[in-house]
Amino acid sequence: MSIPTPEKGHVAPYTHPAAGWGALKQVAVNLIKEKVAGGKYKTLFKQNQPDGFDCPGCAWPDRQHASTFEFCENGVKAVAAEATSKRVTPAFFAEHTVTALMAQSDFELEQHGRLTHPMVYDAATDKYQPVAWQDAFQLIARHLNQLDDPNAATFYTSGRASNEAAFLFQLFVRMVGTNNFPDCSNMCHEATSRGLPVTVGVGKATVLLDDFQLTDAVLVFGQNPATNHPRMLNELRDCAKRGAAIVSINPLKERGLQRFTSPQHVSEMVTGQSTKIATMFVRPKLAGDFALIKGLGKRVIELDDEAIATGSKRVVDVDFLAEHTAGFEAFAADLRAESWADIVAESGVPREDIDALADVYVKSERTIACWGMGITQHKNSVSTIQLLSNVMMLRGNIGRPGAGLMPVRGHSNVQGDRTMGIEEQPDEAFLDRLGAAFDFEPPRAHGQDVVAAINAMLAGKVKVFIGLGGNFSIATPDTPRTWEALRQCDLTVNIATKLNRSHLVIGKDALLLPTLGRTEIDLQNGVAQGVTVEDSVCMVHISYGMNKPASPELRSETAIVAGMAAATLGSDKVDWHWYAQDYARIRDAIEKVIPGFERYNERVAQPGGFHLTPASRNRVWRTASGKAQFLVHAIDKDTPIQRARARYGDDLLVMMTTRSHDQYNTTIYGLDDRYRGVFGLRRVVFINPADRARLGFAEGERVDITSVWEDGVTRHARDFLLVDYDIPAGCLGAYYPETNPLVPLESIGDRSGTPTSKSIPVLLARAASVQTSAQAAA
Structure with missing residues (x-):
């Protein structure tokens, strides 16, 4: 493991609201720390703007791809990191061995700045040395083409990759002959992607930002917006101002859900005022969310049974249940039979708090449920998310304005990458369309997710690792074993903007390929290219970089993928460089393969882009039963x-x-x-x-x-x-x-x-x- 930077800090209570002047101070601190040149400050004013670029940070959506000045502290940090004047050049690598760099902390590695040249590892000197782009591509091709089995290579994708790069990447990999697509979704919202399709037919959000203006209650499960999605706080602030109930369901009482001063509202900044966000905090113990949500559902059924007994208005949405769902009676019977003692013990939440949460829920005519990784990174997360969707179904809170499901994604295009086919378990219909469009037979066997890829490397079954962005060696679990796995590879390739740990935990051969950032102008044949992403509410929009590239040697992710593919597969069946010369051509190909992208280039050119409307938003249920499906899950007492x-x-x-x-x-x-x-x-x-x-x-x-x-x-x-x-x-x-x-x-x-x-x-x-x-x- 690396040696951390000696820590000389302190702990002191923070008594201020989230954001406010503290956030603006950090904007200045980060611009100064990164030595952002004066001319690049204007970049911030084009972030999330119709004529600017999409924030390279989180996937929180923008209202009409914002027509007003809006950026957050996280966005500034991400932009400053790309716009930094600090450089990691061949001269830097000539001065530092990989072993010496391994002794630096992750913070120190980040501070060195932008990568400028493609580099290849030289084991004799333990240093990276410059390499020509074509030589780098030929090295990749040689390793891939000498494999006895295409499944001996695995291809990781970060959520920062654009739709265009991701689509070309998955096409390249499937033409190589494998579905080995470990990606960052495997480590964050995979439970959402696997759980929701079974109950509501789609593993995505069923809401738009407009629904936050109509909702009566927002349930925020396992999420810390102030740190992870700061712009979300403006939506919650507006909800709170008009009287909507906001409930934080999290072991920690995070500051941003207590009080928030919006940098977007001058009156709050000038007067020092703040807005109280959450009306209630419910605090389950770790791994207690399933039992808590089951308790919420049980209380709803109890209240409904009381309403039946007294002849009062029903608590459940009877019409929705009858017309749109299957399995309700078994679900309700299971809730009635569940022990309150077990619910309280396993959730760690007192009964009176569960009752209070239920009161908020049943009084709300329209409820949005949001969740983050506090829900998704547990053993029973798939069951938890299915149960949450079922409890939302009890009151018809899916498929109507002001209500719905809102998994809040992390990186800016982690959802879009999955839509584009970065999926180790692709469905047959997608593969059929891909094969027909490009005249080949895609591999059908399911591939490796992140953990499976690491185990395969440890077993000697994977010899080539290619990472399209990210920091695989640090993002993954069981760090010493992950490092052992990567070091057993014959070749590791990392495509990145800045130096990180994964560039030092390498195979026998290793390449470090520098790429353009989202904020930089991407010229292909002298024409600036736009890239598209899909945010957390399924909006697809295009953006263009504005800054001069950090080095003339940088290539876009799309161009790098095309270079690898052309060197490995040739261009007889697919003219890879032709696609990389004009990203509109890639979008035309996406239109042929992926439903919902009809007239892609035309629609994405409209301000704000277009919505990939999930069928469940319109109460069309693409499940096995053709209905929104209730499921019965027991509380697991042997974990x-x-x-x-x-x-x-x-x-x-x-x-x-x-x-x-x-x-x-x-x-x-x-x-x-x-x-x-x-x-x-x-x-x-x-x-x-x-x-x-x-x-x-x-x-x-x-x-x-x-x-x-x-x-x-x-x-x-x-x-x-x-x-x-x-x-x-x-x-x-x-x-x-x-x-x-x-x-x-x-x-x-x-x-x-x-x-x-x-x-x-x-x-x-x-x-x-x-x-x-x-x-x-x-």
């Missing part, structure tokens, strides 16, 4: 956490990994987490003060963390500062990627394969470094 607790008793705690405010996914922009009162520190673990005292630790003591799993492998994360925090008893929180080594590869969600990063059973011990120092003093 790895419960078995570990039976062995270790009250010494066992459950940990979730989380982001600090100064990071986005695995990118570490700084060392502060100001809304949680942490400054200059990352190796911290948040603990309930009563748990800390019960376990015999002092406030501010340093501890080692050991995860508990059933494979006999010992997994440690060492030397963390204990920070007293308002978190449910028995629960811990800590930042990733520092605690990713604690997540076993085998600890994955049922039917999703997603690492269970929000429910890791762990033990704490006094830090070995502290014990050694005490022994030396004695």
Whole structure:
């Protein structure tokens, strides 16, 4: 593992509202830190604008692809990181070995700046050296073409890739002969993608931003908008101002859902006023969401039964249930039979809080349910999401204005990549259309997701890894085993804008290929190209970069994919470079293969783009029954956490990994987490003060963390500062990627394969470094 930067920070309560002047201060700090040249400041004013570019950060949508000045702190950090004047040149690599760079922290690696030239690893010197683009493509082609089995290569995709790059990438890979598409969705919203199609027929949002103007209640499950999707707070602010109920359902009372000062509203900024966002906080213990939602459903059925008995207005939507659903009676019977004692024990939420949540829900005529990775990264996440959709169906809250399901995606195009075919389990109809459009027979066998790819590398079955963006070695679980897996490859290829850990955890041969950022002008044959993405509410829109590229050697992701494909497969069947010369040609091809993209170029040219309307929004249900499907799921009482607790008793705690405010996914922009009162520190673990005292630790003591799993492998994360925090008893929180080594590869969600990063059973011990120092003093 890498050696972290020595931490000299402190912990202090943060008493201000989210955003406000604190956010604007950080805008200036990041522009100065990244040494953004004066001429590039104007870029910020074109972010999320009709004539500007799409934010390279999160996938939160823009109202009409915003016609007003709007950017957030996260967006500024992402733009500043791309617009930085700092450069990682061949001279930089000549001065640093890979081994030396491995000793730097992830924050330090990020601060070196933009990559400028394609580089190839030289094992003799342990350094990267410049390589011509064509030579790099030929090296990739040689490795791929010498494989005995195309499934011995795996192709990772980041959610920052555009629709055009993703479509060309999946076509290239399927023509190579595999469906091995591990991607970032496997580690975040895969439970959504696998769970919702079974109940409502589509694994996407059923709402638009306009629905937030009509809703009576918003239930926010497992999400921290102020850090992960700051622009969402403006929508929630508007909801709160007009009296809609907003309920935060999360173990942590995150600052942004308490009070928010909107930088978009001058009156709040000038007067120092703020808006109270959440009307209620419901705080399940980690892995307790399923039982809580089941309790919510049970209470709705109880209230409906009372209404029947008294002749009052029904609580459930009788007409919706009769016309649009299947399986309701069995679902309701299961809820009636469920034990309240089990619900309270397994959720960690008192009965009166569940009743209060149900009161909010049944009084709301139109409800939106939002969720993030606090819901999706557990063993039972697929069942939890299906149950949540079922509870929303009880009151007809799918397929009408002001109501619906809202999975909030992370990276800007993680949803679009899946739509474009970055999917290890493609459906037959998609493959049929792809094969017909390009005159080949696509592979039919399901491929590898992230965890399967790592296991295949460890077993020696995968020899080539190609990453289209991202930071695979750090984003993934069980870090030492992931690194071992990558180092067993014959070739690793990383396509990126800035240096990160994955460029140092490499195979026998390794390439580092620099690409354009979203903010940069993408010229092909002298013509600026636009790229499209799909946001969290299924809006597809186009944007154009505005900044001069960081280096004349940079190529777009689309051009890099075309170069790899042409070198590997030739251009007889597909003229790859022809497609890369004009992205409108790729969009024409997408139109032939993917439903909903008819007249793609014409529609995306309209202000705001177009909506890929899910059938369920119109109450058309593409499920096996042709109806919105109720399912019966029992509360699981034999989980790895419960078995570990039976062995270790009250010494066992459950940990979730989380982001600090100064990071986005695995990118570490700084060392502060100001809304949680942490400054200059990352190796911290948040603990309930009563748990800390019960376990015999002092406030501010340093501890080692050991995860508990059933494979006999010992997994440690060492030397963390204990920070007293308002978190449910028995629960811990800590930042990733520092605690990713604690997540076993085998600890994955049922039917999703997603690492269970929000429910890791762990033990704490006094830090070995502290014990050694005490022994030396004695």
